[in-house]
Amino acid sequence: MKKILGLVLAGLVLLGAGCSKVPAGHVGVKVYLLGGDKGVDQTVLSPGRYYIGFNEELFLFPTFSQNNVWTQDIRPDSPSDESISFGTREGLSVSADIGITYAIQPDKVANVFQKYRKGVDEITDVYLRNMVRDALVKAASTKEIESVYGAGKTELISEVEEIVRSQVKDVGIIVERVYWVGDLRLPQSITASINAKIQATQVSMQRENEIKTAQAQAMIEVAKAKGEADAQLEKARAESESIKMKGEAEASAIRSKANALAQNANLVELIRSERWDGKLPTSMIPGSAVPFITVK
Structure with missing residues (x-):
């Protein structure tokens, strides 16, 4: 028992x-x-x-997203340099730290293993890293160093991401993102040359902007002066027109008064008598008439 x-x-x-x-x-x-x-x-x-x-x-x-970086730094989980090197159109060598974020579709796990015959760590550090490296080498080979180092940096890594994504999506691996980690590493002389050119371009753009600003300010001043001149001219025209109208009114009044006096002799005599102070002239020209006195 x-x-x-x-x-x-x-x-x-x-x-x-x-x-x-x-x-x-x-x-x-x-x-x-x-x-x-x-x-x-x-x-x-x-x-x-x-x-x-x-x-x-x-x-x-x-079944959750995996994130991995391949860097130059030596770490406990990375005892060697894992950074990726690639060449540009001019043949210059560039080194970069790169990261990847991806997920494995749970219903396609058997398909993934059947394809690579490895676990997730080996798939990441061997197969996916090689895919990223090959895609980067291919995409960068048609680009000049200034494009890779400058504005084209984002475009380059986007091309790499799309290449790798298309290679593994049917297997069952979803690439969410491929990205740069830090700055690219170039020969020091090349970096200095590119930075100097970038600085010169920035200075040139600044000068161009200053010129455009000065031109715009000058145009504003010209427009302002023209506006003031036009205002002065309009003011002078208005004053001239006012004087002219005033003169014409006064002349019209004088003409009206003269006509009225000419048509009414008694009115003339009345005005003259109203203005006479009652004194006779102390001296008279022979033959002249005595004011307001009719001698019969």
Whole structure:
């Protein structure tokens, strides 16, 4: 009886030892190592515990987004320089740190493993890195260094991202982003030359903007002066017109008064008498008439 119990316990221990866990946030794929069923089991294992026999191996794949960087820096998880080098159209060598963010479609995990025969770490550091490097070398080979270093930097990494995305999307890997980490590393002499040219261009643009500003200000001053001159001219015209109208009115009044006096002799005599002070002239020219006195 004790012997049987011991065998049962031993069996349970062996059975427990053969159980493997698929943790939360992951899926698993079982691979048969030997026999007629050798190969990848197409059944995707969701989180839980599964018996894995001596002829089987379990590979885990995360269902959440993965982020990885390949840099020049030496780190515990990266004991060597993993930065990527590429050449430009002129043949200049450039080194860069690059990152990638991607996710594996859970329902295509078996397809991914069947394609690469590796786990997620090896897929990232071998296959995806090689794809990024090859895409970068291809895209940069048609660009000049000034384009790569300057405004074309974003365009270049976007081309790389699209190339890699198209290569793996049908397999079951979704590339979310490929990006630069920090600045590109160029020979110091090339960097100095490019920076000097950029600075010269910026100074030239600043001078051009200053000239445009001065021209605009001059045009404003000219318009302002013209406006003031036009205003003065209009004022002078108005004053001249006013004087003219006033003169014409006065002349008209004089003419009207003269006509009235000419047509009414008695009125003339009345006005003259009203203005006479009653004194006779002290001297008279022979033959002249005495004012207001009619001699019969």
